[in-house]
Amino acid sequence: MRSPTPAPYSPSGAGVRPSLLYEVRKVLKYESELNPEFGQDVAHKAHGENLFACIQCGTCSGTCPVSHYMDYSPRRIIAMVRSGFEEEVLASSTIWLCASCYQCTVDCPKQIRLTDIMYALKQKAIAKHLYPKGFPIPIMAEEFYKGVAKTGRNSEGSLMINMARRTSIFNLFKYTRLGMKLFTTGRMAFKEEGIENKEQLRLLLRGIEKAEEEAR
């Protein structure tokens, strides 16, 4: 059972609103305020994942290593998606705290690939800019995405700098000691690594974009 009073929040949490991690939210809505197509829409985006087969057993929530930090447990997210709570689901911390460990996916008795559903929801939230301002995980996803498009590889150094630029510049200081240590042990590349045939990668990704636009 979760305690009804929110646990004390430490401000060290990289600019996260306390309510995002600790407050249990209760949502009441009239049916007319819901999006009746949301469930089908998400199922389609997650390759026809049969989230309507969910029996609400809670195996996903029980097996998830981070469910107790989420504002809605994975089981509740599935119920809310089916019922059309679009805004609440897309603005939830749940979808971002999912670290893709696939434990729920392999344990679900109805073979629902929950990790894919979480990805579909993340993609929707990013497309609609429906995540809390300054929330570091979607910002990291966007910066990572841009970095790979630019060079074909990920560079931890630039990723950290670009994230700090969009969250809080003070975040960089947290990593000073770590950065120094990585540097002295030869585990940090200062030169931005990239692939040679960037044009080939650009054409490939553009081709997929075109195919996606045509499918719309």
Place this chain on the structure above:
Amino acid sequence: MKYLYYPGCSLKSTGKPYEESLKAVFSALKVPLEELRDWNCCGATAYMAVNEVKSFGLSARNLALAEKQGEPAENGHVQLIAPCSACYALSLKTQHYISENEDIRKKVERGLKEASLTYEGRVDVRHPLDVLMNDIGVERIKEEVKSPIGGKVACYYGCQIVRPYATFDNQASPKSLDKLMEAIGATPVQWAMRSRCCGGTLVGTIREVGFRLNYLILKEAEKKGADTLATTCPLCQFALECFQPDVNAAFQEHINMPVAYFTQLLGLALGIPDKKLGMQRLFVPYKKAQIGG
């Protein structure tokens, strides 16, 4: 036969000791490795949160390049070694989704075509642990052991080596790393954390959640009396080792647990000098316990 090797971004930076020890071990066992030319990032978990099909496109380029560069094994497939669990799982996921989902296949094929690439599905994505245990074999490794390591090892597999696809080990309770550690003289501890998630990038984003996940793994290993963790993934290694001071500060602990790559421990047993295995790059130093010493 030559194995192709897809390092991924981590093995060229924070996971450098993984690359060094992997190369040293394969060379000591006389199994040639050749790096995949012009490989790109697999996109890991972050890229897929923005666009899934393009993420499959990233892996498809690597698979296409591998098919072109590599020489096929007896089964007609190029053997591509992906040591990073994220690269490994995503390459496998890409193969599954482009063969099982027509919509995804068509979009990825369109991308490959525009980039003048082809992929026929003749690549086997392999984890080095799989290659060591199932191609080279534990008997052969035992023959090559020159100075067995003693002590207790907590084998930590992480998530993505067995999930969502377990291609060479038991998904619920993997054992191959335990067997390998036994073969080189160490005693694997019995523990339940072997494939529990470390949280990956959470240590750098929602830090208190990431620290807690890593704390549970480190503390359990300590309680079981492990002398070191043995890991198979550069992201787990980075989180568990490099953030250990932060974890200790957050939980008022004094954990001092080495987090070595399994290839480093294997290399030590094969008699490879510390430097060639990147032992000096570890933040928490590991000293080999001699058998009987």
